[in-house]
Amino acid sequence: MxxxxxxxxxxxxxxxxxxxxxxxxxxxxxxxxxxVRPVRFQECQSLDELKIEFETYMGMDDITRAESEHAAKAFDRLFKLITVRDEAQKQAAAATMNISGLLLVPFTDPISWEAMAEKSQAALRVHARN
CATH class of the missing domain: 1.10.12 (Lyase 2-enoyl-coa Hydratase; Chain  A, domain 2)
Incomplete structure (x- = not known):
């Protein structure tokens, strides 16, 4: 048909x-x-956008029970997806921050390198023993 x-x-x-x-x-x-009228929640990239779209959809005058149930299920599914995605991004950013630190190399003359290396090795040995 x-x-x-x-x-x-x-x-x-x-x-x-x-x-x-x-x-x-x-x-x-x-x-x-x-x-059921189509739900446009898939276009939302943040929880704030999702909330606004959900409130707009549920606030329609002639919404049916099937539409409200469909919207609630779509909201729950996308809320979980966005929350998990944001949490994964935060963890990845935190891991990147922990891994990528700045390495400060002091400017010294080559003559004092040997003395600095011995001092650094001694500090490492003391740290390893503690």
Whole structure:
């Protein structure tokens, strides 16, 4: 069945429901309850954007129960994904900060390198013993 056939059937049911046919009205109501408008939560990149989109969608005047359940499930799924993604980014940034430190090399003349190396080795031995 294509869209034209579907529209023709819905139009016929609407006319019959307006004429007083209770069964046609029940069919229209059940069909409308099944339809779910698309949720645009996938485009959200942050929790703030997701919250705004969810509130906008749930605040529509003619939202159905199926649409609200669908939106709640999509919100929960995307909330978890964004939270996990953000936490992974924070952990990666923290790991990068721990790994990549600045190495300060003092400027000295080559004659004092040997004395500095011996001093550094002695400090390492003391540290290793403690």
């Amino acid at each position: 294509d869209e034209q056939d579907e529209e023709r059937i819905i139009l016929g049911l609407t006319l019959r429901a307006k004429g007083g046919d209770v069964d046609a009205a029940k069919l229209l109501f059940a069909e409308k309850a099944k339809r």
